[in-house]
Amino acid sequence: MSIVSRSPADRVIVVGAGVAGLATALRLAPRPVTIVTAASLGNGTATGWAQGGIAAAIGPGDAPPLHAADTEAAGAGLTELDVALRVAQAAPGLIDWLVGLGVAFDRDADGSLALGLEAAHSRRRIVRGRGDSTGATVLEGLVRAVRATPSIEVLVADATTLMQDANGAVCGLVCESDGAAFRLPARAVVLATGGVGGLYAATTNPRGAIGSGLLLAARAGASLRDLEFVQFHPTAIAAGADPMPLATEALRGEGATLVDVEGGRVMAGISGGDLAPRDVVARAIFQAQAGGRAVFLDTRGDLGRSMARRFPTVAGLCSGLGIDPAVQPIPVRPAAHYHMGGVVVDAHGRTDVPGLWACGEVASTGLHGANRLASNSLLEALAFSGPIAASIEAEPASAMIGDAASLPRRQGDGGRALAEVRALMDRRVGVVRDAAGLREAIASLHLLAEGGSDAALTGLMIAVCALSRQESRGGHWRSDFSGQAARYHTVTTFFEVLRVAAEIAGASERLSPEAVSG
Structure with missing residues (x-):
């Protein structure tokens, strides 16, 4: 059966082909799944670059509550302990699941899994593959499994807009390939698009990691949380x-x-x-x-x-x-290495927009708080893939399939605009921030966004949230607010960000309708 001919009542679209997207697609089998990815399977994803490993409390003297406690301590007061405990408890079984898929983790001489130590972990609990090639090892295993699963098809295309029915429920995706735009109706869409590191001039992420999934969800009306928390890998x-x-x-x-x-x-x-x-x-x-x-x-x-x-x-x-x-x-x-903020999701990866789920770095699950504990990222994606699949299976399909009169205009990021965004984010929204620099960034990003830069829009969301958090906590450090306020989450929407940005930029009008809608 071809991708386009699949029944929207059956199909689930997964956007992204890293660990979050591939694991979710496998968990959904045998339901028909279309993976939409901007690059060929196994390429262009941060998963393949992950060196550290997967944290799992499986060694002697270790236990999931200890793993959860370390996660909470690293999260600088914003980690939700129930989420941390649930993910830590799932970790040993997820390692077994990957082993069952043929993922070859490193082992000691006695055949047991070799366990490494990383910063802020109180025990040796890092499961690795080929030393410092864990991400590539896991990705290869998931790709093999996906290719062997008849219910999963892969479409190489850019995801440009979420389709929504008359009630606002997501019911498909507008894609673009070879300059042609087309609609792909579906019963549900899962965003597994990674992070925002490519918005920074200094980053360990693929250049394409500019928050495309975050912007897709934001434009559809999804709530966003803690966007100011960007983790900068120290080495x-x-x-x-x-x-x-x-x-x-x-x-x-x-x-x-x-x-x-x-x-x-x-x-x-x-x-x-x-x-x-x-x-x-x-x-x-x-x-x-x-x-x-x-x-x-x-x-x-x-x-x-x-x-x-x-x-x-x-x-x-x-x-x-x-x-x-x-x-x-x-x-x-x-x-710039990892984004702790993202689209707000519940325990099943469901956003507050019907028909839309999010998994992995694009999501804000409550696990990482203000600072991610090392080797919890691949784990989080794996831990939420199963609940997402179960939640989608239990959800009735949207009653209507959106059919806009015309396809939305695709926004772009020319080399010059993206270079300006990256330099600005590095300089003003980096490791240490202050109000003057953030206001400068917001005004400049607002102008670039009016010129059609999607990267500037995503950077604008991060900068506005960073300005609003008047304290220093975890991955967000203000030189003008070195102390900490009472614990709270920054929850906002795309249109609230635009309103604040327009006020700061001194603009008399909001961004053009094309920039807002994509």
């Missing part, structure tokens, strides 16, 4: 590449240290030291560099000599950059 390799290659946090778990050019310990005197939560480490590096001190990850000695065997991805990256980690420290800096 991106600062050697001129774009995107920046990553030196996995697991290296510090195995003894690597952060030093300045004179060999001084960057994390000396800071609680947790080199294994402090990511937001703490990123700020320490940022402040050192702001003071003119270059920062390096020191793996010299035994760790560097064993790098090719234990961390082959980082070893290969260093080799390509002319760095010998056995005798040279690796230059590093913080780079």
